[in-house]
Amino acid sequence: MRDFGNIGRAVQGAIYSAGAYGRRPKVPVEPSALYAAAHRRMSPQAWSYVAGSAGMQRTDEANQQAFQRYPIVPRMLRDVSERSLAVQLFGYTLPAPLLFAPIGVLEMAHPDAELAVARAASALGLPMVLSTQGSVPMERTVAELGANPMWYQLYWSNNNELAESLVRRAETAGAQALVVTLDTHLLGWRTRDLDLGYLPFARAEGIAQYLTDPVFTDLVRRRAASGVAGEAAVNQRPTLAAVRTLMSITRHYPGRFLDNLRSPLPRAAVETFLDVFPCPALTWDDLDFLRGITSLPIVLKGIQSVDDAREAIDRGVDGIQVSNHGGRQVDGAIASLDALAEISAAVGGRVPLLFDSGIRSGADIVKALALGASAVMIGRPWLYGLALDGAAGAEAVMERLIAELDLTMALSGVASVGELSRDNLRLSVG
Template sequence: MAKTEHTEESLLFTRVNKATQALPISFEDWEQKAREVLPDGPFDYIAGGSGAEETLASNRTAFSKWAIVPRMLRDVSRRSLGIELFGQSWKTPVLLAPVGMQAIAHPEGELATARAAAAAGVPMVVSTVSAHSLEQIADTMGDAPRWFQLYWSNDREVCASMVKRAETAGYSAIVVTVDTVLLGWKRRDFRNGYSPLREGKGLANYISDPIFCSRLAEVNMENAVEEVLRNIYHPTLNWDDIDYLRQHTGLPILVKGILHPDDAKIAVERGVDGIIVSNHGGRQLDGAISTLDALPAIAEAVEGRIPVLLDSGVRTGADVVKALALGAAAVLIGRPFMYGLAVAGEQGVASVIDTLIQELDVSLALSGASSVEELNSRILVRV
């Protein structure tokens, strides 16, 4: 695993201070800057949750319910943030979550995000509803690590086609989102009358897919949008569909959206390779359990047989420490890098990533650990 170099206090201060002269440093500041540059529709689409946004809020308050009890007098001069997942070594336990239609935040969209992720060595999970095709994003990333997130289609052959394309383009895992059987009740979007999907912002992977295009009488935006809307919400989705997917790829398959420990047990039994504990960032079922509250029971149910990752609500290095201590193998961030993208494009995403990793390194050391592997629930107390 790659070792994180010890950073002297003066060097760290100089680096952070230089960055903050031009760009925000905290999540809250990034959000405020994004609010200033984005119209209501795109901003609320990114920032908002479903219903009364109780789940959106609980994803954050859940972290405040746990306090770190640091260990002292432990040599933390040499630290490692590295992890291994599915036979690959990564610099940090942080991934960029699959966020669709990133061009609503910045004209370069996923391409800017991809360049920043590749430069930082942080894996990017590319959304089915991206504004650029999965092949374009792969070309931008070169050999950098990336996964492909699949929104299930009621047309199974479209799913198989996209997964095969992802394999060919060098993606190393498939993430199946399972919590979007219907569209969440998003009041902000209703109020704004805003749907980037209906505006054709997330069509790139569809209109470049031969199977999907073969379903259209004529390949144009209007027909493509209607075909996507007919297929992207799938109330019949069940575990047999995951079995079908396994028949069409040899890549690791992760299911994203698991919150109940019984579903985690079934995932293991059905041969799923990994779980992402997620409530879609509070964008689907309002009133659902926060991901951090769901994590310990799921980790216990899985018993280390497959990796468990956590999505939704991660904002700081201390958040990452808490999630890893409660059983997550890695975490995903979404809104933080989207705000960075909105404010400063590739540079903004890079700054968000760099700040989070630096803060994680400091939080790890001050917790009394030299590597993320040392973190466990014994350094936490429920408050």
């Protein structure tokens, strides 16, 4: 396992040393410069889908603004010459309290998609959380990961047989935990995507897990045999965009391109996905089904309410991820960091708390850990690095976050993650 203790000066020194010879970082360090560079690199559709949030973007803004309400109070004259960033989660040791968050449709950022992220995660020894909406089948990604830890994120469809099949595949692939995303049983009102009329799944992007799943492919074959597939497009006048969509669907479906072009299966697959994805009927009682099909630790992702956190613990879940999906689902929702502060106080350490939504720096990570998070999941920042420089870009962004975490802890008088607490912050909420 890689040791990230005292990594801050090493990463900082390498950048300054290269700068002395006129070499600046290929992937910008400063967050706003990173986002601007990725914006220039990505297509308008990809950028809107990744960077956009729900409605007027107020929840995304609230996520970032919340970190300003919890200033760090540095302490002096403490021995921080040797530091440790390692943490324990579900019986495993992580070298740093960071995970690669699950992000779907990674092909929009880089053609290597999950395979590039797997290389970055392996280089750092950090867990990669595979998304159900992946661009690469989980089995191929796991082969690229090798012995590196992997978790699996489940979007629970309205077909329990399909959900069970995906979970079984994840177990077989070696997942160490199951992260169930609760807040996307329907798509949020994402204005930027709506203005572009862009939904990647309608082009068969980000549905590789489904296209390689035996339960899903059986549903597709039955739909195609029924003659239902493609009916929605019969009376539509052909356009260049429609041709591009057809080419994308044909290219993504397994098999030979020309065979797929003549087959009803690719379009049936997209329509089947759009039918099975939403599941607004899920309730707490459905967790019994999930526990009955897996022995993996179950983490509920999307918890923002103290009452829901208590219910989750009463239902026997193994972990809670405080998240509002990066602001992508409900406009005007509570900031994720504020929710973490409330939930942590109520949960009292009974289960591990993970956190995401709004993190942009190592200092942000310090605040989340001090408020009770056991570890954080990072999403958009490393994706922007991926867009700019593939695996090396994603690795660079995550390594720098770890380096800033290390230096911020040291400069605040903290030598290990376990020492962080609310005493390190001034709680100036209001």
